[in-house]
Amino acid sequence: MSERQEQDMHTDASRAFTTLVTGASAGIGFQVAQRLATTAPGPLVITGRNQARLDEAVASLQGRSGGPVRGVVCDQRHRTSIxxxxxxxxxxxxxxxxxxxxxVNPVHQQGPGRTHSTDYALFADTLTTNVTHTFYLLSRLLPAMRQARAGRIVLVGSMAYRHGLPGQVSYNVSKSALVGLKNTIVSEYGAAGIGCHLVNPGIVLNERTERLRRRLPAAEQPLPLTEAQVAEAIVSLLADANAEPRGRELDL
Structure with a gap:
């Protein structure tokens, strides 16, 4: 976090704030939480679906954090969980x-399937998790940001929507919707000191994408993209005191 951001967010004691990273018991989210744990000026809250994995992540982060770390089980497929x-x-x-x-990307468990054979319920569930409930969480957090006239948001998208990666229409469409969500947040709340950015990684080298990379070798990055590289990009955007007027959309 930059000196300017710290000044903006800590003009008085009431500006102490919480950092929230969703989906952070492993993978990119955990890598982000690791980096923020050492710099976050207040509580760090991470979410995950599995209690045991979440407890392990919190224990690991607690040792490197200057403030409290809390894990909250949250399954973003369900509004009640949010x-x-x-x-x-x-x-x-x-x-x-x-x-x-x-x-979520169902292709990791079920393999790719063309648009004409994609199950409607699966398509709707993917959009609910990735878009509708992301909107719901943001809509509930924005009032406090407006009141504080400060806020930094990073949405994690994907390069898949730009390429229309074959076999995963529900994921592609859900990630394209985040562009409109990001632009709307910035246009509506940018003047209130709230910045919103979108990071679009390519296919990341991890266990979750192994099946997809095996089935679609042409989708491999010319240079491997690691979870750590994506996390570094996200944290850098959070620390950007010179946010562009409409926020940044960063393709990796």
Whole structure:
């Protein structure tokens, strides 16, 4: 975080804030949380679907954090689970720094399938998790950011939507929707000191993408893209005191 951001966000004691990273018990989200744990000026809250993995992540982060670290089980497929997350945030300083990292891609479990054979319920479930409930979480956090006249948001998208990666229409469409969400947040709240950015990674080298990379070798990056590289880009955007008027859309 830059000196300018610290000044903006800490003009008085009431500006102490919470950092929230969703989907952070492993992978890119955990890599982001590792980096933010050493710099976050207040509580760090991470979410995940599995309690045991979340507990392990919190224990690892606690040793490197200057402030409290809390893990909250949250399955973003369900709005009630997001409500439980919001309830768990009560009593903490307002969330003024958010990395919205949750995103499901059914192709990792089921393999690619063309648009004509994609199940409607699967398509709808993917959009609900990746878009509708991301919107819902943001809509509940934005009032506190407006009141503080400060906020940094990074949405995690994907390069898949730009290329229309074959076999994963639901994921491609869901990630394209984040462009409109990011632009709307900036146009509506940018004047209130709230910045919103979108990071679009290519296919990341990890266990979750192994099946996809095996089936679609042409989708491999010319240079391997690691989870750590994506995390560094996200944290750099959070620390950008000179945010562009409409936020940045960063393709990796």
């Amino acid at each position: 409500d439980q997350l919001l309830e768990a945030l009560h009593g903490l300083p307002p969330v003024l720094q958010l990395v919205a990292n949750v995103g």
